[in-house]
Amino acid sequence: xxxxxxxxxxxxxxxxxxxxxxxxxxxxxxxxxxxxxxxxxxxxxxxxxxxxxxxxxxxxxxxxxxxxxxxxxxxxxxxxxxxxxxxxxxxxxxxxxxxxxxxxxxxxxxxxxxxxxxxxxxxxxxxxxxxxxxxxxxxxxxxxxxxxxxxxxxxxxxxxxxxxxxxxxxxxxxxxxxxxxxxxxxxxxxxxxxx
Amino acid sequence: xxxxxxxxxxxxxxxxxxxxxxxxxxxxxxxxxxxxxxxxxxxxxxxxxxxxxxxxxxxxxxxxxxxxxxxxxxxxxxxxxxxxxxxxxxxxxxxxxxxxxxxxxxxxxxxxxxxxxxxxxxxxxxxxxxxxxxxxxxxxxxxxxxxxxxxxxxxxxxxxxxxxxxxxxxxxxxxxxxxxxxxxxxxxxxxxxxxxxxxxxxxxxxxxxxxxxxxxxxxxxxxxxxxxxxxxxxxxxxxxxxxxxxxxxxxxxxxxxxxxxxxxxxxxxxxxxxxxxxxxxxxxxxxxxxxxxxxxxxxxxxxxxxxxxxxxxxxxxxxxxxxxxxxxxxxxxxxxxxxxxxxxxxxxxxxxxxxxxxxxxxxxxxxxxxxxxxxxxxxxxxxxxxxxxxxxxxxxxxxxxxxxxxxxxxxxxxxxxxxxxxxxxxxxxxxxxxxxxxxxxxxxxxxxxxxxxxxxxxxxxxxxx
Numbered sequence: 001x002x003x004x005x006x007x008x009x010x011x012x013x014x015x016x017x018x019x020x021x022x023x024x025x026x027x028x029x030x031x032x033x034x035x036x037x038x039x040x041x042x043x044x045x046x047x048x049x050x051x052x053x054x055x056x057x058x059x060x061x062x063x064x065x066x067x068x069x070x071x072x073x074x075x076x077x078x079x080x081x082x083x084x085x086x087x088x089x090x091x092x093x094x095x096x097x098x099x100x101x102x103x104x105x106x107x108x109x110x111x112x113x114x115x116x117x118x119x120x121x122x123x124x125x126x127x128x129x130x131x132x133x134x135x136x137x138x139x140x141x142x143x144x145x146x147x148x149x150x151x152x153x154x155x156x157x158x159x160x161x162x163x164x165x166x167x168x169x170x171x172x173x174x175x176x177x178x179x180x181x182x183x184x185x186x187x188x189x190x191x192x193x194x195x
Numbered sequence: 196x197x198x199x200x201x202x203x204x205x206x207x208x209x210x211x212x213x214x215x216x217x218x219x220x221x222x223x224x225x226x227x228x229x230x231x232x233x234x235x236x237x238x239x240x241x242x243x244x245x246x247x248x249x250x251x252x253x254x255x256x257x258x259x260x261x262x263x264x265x266x267x268x269x270x271x272x273x274x275x276x277x278x279x280x281x282x283x284x285x286x287x288x289x290x291x292x293x294x295x296x297x298x299x300x301x302x303x304x305x306x307x308x309x310x311x312x313x314x315x316x317x318x319x320x321x322x323x324x325x326x327x328x329x330x331x332x333x334x335x336x337x338x339x340x341x342x343x344x345x346x347x348x349x350x351x352x353x354x355x356x357x358x359x360x361x362x363x364x365x366x367x368x369x370x371x372x373x374x375x376x377x378x379x380x381x382x383x384x385x386x387x388x389x390x391x392x393x394x395x396x397x398x399x400x401x402x403x404x405x406x407x408x409x410x411x412x413x414x415x416x417x418x419x420x421x422x423x424x425x426x427x428x429x430x431x432x433x434x435x436x437x438x439x440x441x442x443x444x445x446x447x448x449x450x451x452x453x454x455x456x457x458x459x460x461x462x463x464x465x466x467x468x469x470x471x472x473x474x475x476x477x478x479x480x481x482x483x484x485x486x487x488x489x490x491x492x493x494x495x496x497x498x499x500x501x502x503x504x505x506x507x508x509x510x511x512x513x514x515x516x517x518x519x520x521x522x523x524x525x526x527x528x529x530x531x532x533x534x535x536x537x538x539x540x541x542x543x544x545x546x547x548x549x550x551x552x553x554x555x556x557x558x559x560x561x562x563x564x565x566x567x568x569x570x571x572x573x574x575x576x577x578x579x580x581x582x583x584x585x586x587x588x589x590x591x592x593x594x595x596x597x598x599x600x601x602x603x604x605x606x607x608x609x610x611x612x613x614x615x616x617x618x619x620x621x622x623x624x625x626x627x628x629x630x631x632x633x634x635x636x637x638x639x640x641x642x643x644x645x646x647x648x649x650x651x652x653x654x655x656x657x658x659x660x
Contacts, residue, residue, distance in 0.1 A: 111368055111381065134357075138349050147356050154360035161367040166262040170324040174359075177331040181352065184335055191340035 008041040009122030016129035016149055017094045021087045025070050033063045039152045042119050046159040051168050058172040062179030069183040097128040115160040126153030144182030197259040198242045198268035202276055203312045210304030219296045226300035230284035237276035242268055265317040271654040282513045283307050286420045289517055292623040293416035293524040302336040310428045319435045320366035327359040333421055337413040347408025354395045361392030396429045400459040403483050410479035419520030422482045423513050430489055438655040453494035458587050460487025465591030468598040474532040477598050478519055481558045484591055485512055495576050502652040504569045511565030511637055518630035519554035522547040525623055539609030543618050548606040550627040552599050557634050559595035565637035
């Protein structure tokens with residue numbers, strides 16, 4: 001099973017770096033959906049299938065909500081306003097984050113005796129990439145994807161600490177809520193105020 | 196009947212229903228009356244106590260089981276419930292004059308319900324999840340249709356969301372350990388994560404950059420409402436952590452850190468407020484200074500007095516922010532809230548100008564106004580602990596005074612012989628006037644509220660004793 005978890009963690013690294021450099025929203029949302037599948041695979045080691053599946057379904061619903069919103073919007077013509085814009089720079093920053101996560105995995109694992117290094121590393125990659133994403137953008141869609149990525153990383157870690165249904169439910173509600181907030185932020189300037 | 200059903204589910208469901216009610220005034224009236232009724236129930240029917248109402252015996256159970264966990268509002272939470280729902284009623288009633296009732300009242304009710312849920316949930320650690328849900332509901336409250344989301348709102352969302360996982364993760368780590376020597380390393384690391392989480396949640400220095408930005412982007416009244424509720428519940432959540440862990444309660448380092456952070460916020464907030472050229476930003480920096488005042492109060496070595504000061508400041512703060520943002524809403528209907536566009540508007544809106552200046556002075560601790568007794572007590576206690584801290588506190592207070600005088604100058608300066616002619620609407624006059632009356636009454640007779648606040652620290656198992 002270990003090698004499957006390592007595969008999931010490596011795929012998480014690939015999807016999160018892909019999210020960082022991708023400029024097409026379709027591609028980004030596809031990567032986000034893949035990311036939720038890999039996160040589900042890692043959570044499965046700590047939670048029963050039904051609870052882990054709920055996490056996967058919620059993640060995919062969040063992706064679907066964002067996709068439905070984007071479909072209704074005109075294609076983005078404005079370039080990213082935040083600095084830096086270059087893919088090479090983002091790849092460089094992402095590689096620094098990956099190195100840092102390798103470095104701290106052992107320390108964090110000491111806090112979480114129930115979690116294997118592959119799980120801790122996968123979660124830290126998501127947290128790091130999500131934070132990096134948040135640091136270099138102010139576009140609502142990208143900010144929401146950054147927040148979802150960071151939260152998915154934390155959720156993998158929480159899963160090793162707590163198996164409460166209430167927490168799982170509330171975290172799922174927050175994931176969906178974030179996606180709906182993103183949809184609102186993307187469409188708010190086209191909405192009419194009710195009289 | 197269960198307490199969480201009465202004080203959480205009912206306002207949340209009513210808020211959802213009110214979202215679809217098309218009549219703005221009715222939304223305000225229903226929301227205000229509902230808040231008053233919930234405050235009255237909290238006052239007259241404490242949980243777990245049977246009360247005779249006419250021929251009926253009414254009892255509200257404190258606890259509700261939910262997915263294996265508990266939501267509990269005990270008699271110790273009674274005063275907080277009364278306060279929160281009274282504050283809600285006050286803010287919702289103000290929408291009669293401030294506009295935006297159809298967003299502020301329904302979403303505000305849902306936000307209040309979620310924040311009360313954060314008080315009720317056991318283990319208390321899960322409060323972070325409810326606070327985050329309240330943050331998400333806040334977004335449509337702050338950003339109205341046809342508006343483009345600005346940097347302030349985005350940063351608000353990001354910072355408040357990041358707070359949740361840090362606090363939750365640190366809390367989970369801490370819940371499994373004792374304060375034995377073997378745990379010291381883990382405690383230090385977890386405390387670091389916890390501190391980072393609360394730094395995001397309370398928007399402490401230097402993570403408060405979103406507050407001035409958001410103040411400029413959002414409707415002033417909606418902004419004021421959010422900035423009254425969130426810091427209050429975040430502080431109560433933080434105090435629960437201190438109450439829960441003995442190593443935090445007994446830590447001298449924590450008290451020093453709180454005092455330093457509080458002072459940094461008061462000084463930067465107070466001084467920056469004096470040099471702004473926008474009334475929204477002045478308000479934002481005054482709010483930052485207020486969070487600093489609360490942190491300073493908590494940092495006092497005399498815990499009981501510190502908590503009483505912190506809780507005593509809740510009502511003056513809510514009143515002052517209500518009147519201040521109501522006045523800003525009135526000015527905003529006429530001109531952008533920048534000094535160059537507001538010159539002389541005090542002659543058209545004299546009561547709103549008075550409301551703005553006096554509420555600013557309230558938060559600066561002016562004698563006879565509502566905050567004065569508590570700020571005076573805090574200053575006195577602070578001077579006894581650290582004289583230099585008391586001097587910095589004075590500098591910050593001076594900054595807020597200067598901001599108020601500067602706003603007054605701008606609002607009344609006008610061409611010679613420009614007439615004073617009030618064009619405020621009657622409801623605006625009445626609401627600002629009532630708020631001002633409240634500010635003076637609370638300053639002149641602080642002893643009226645003393646019995647209410649004396650028992651508030653009892654909501655904490657250890658800190659309150």
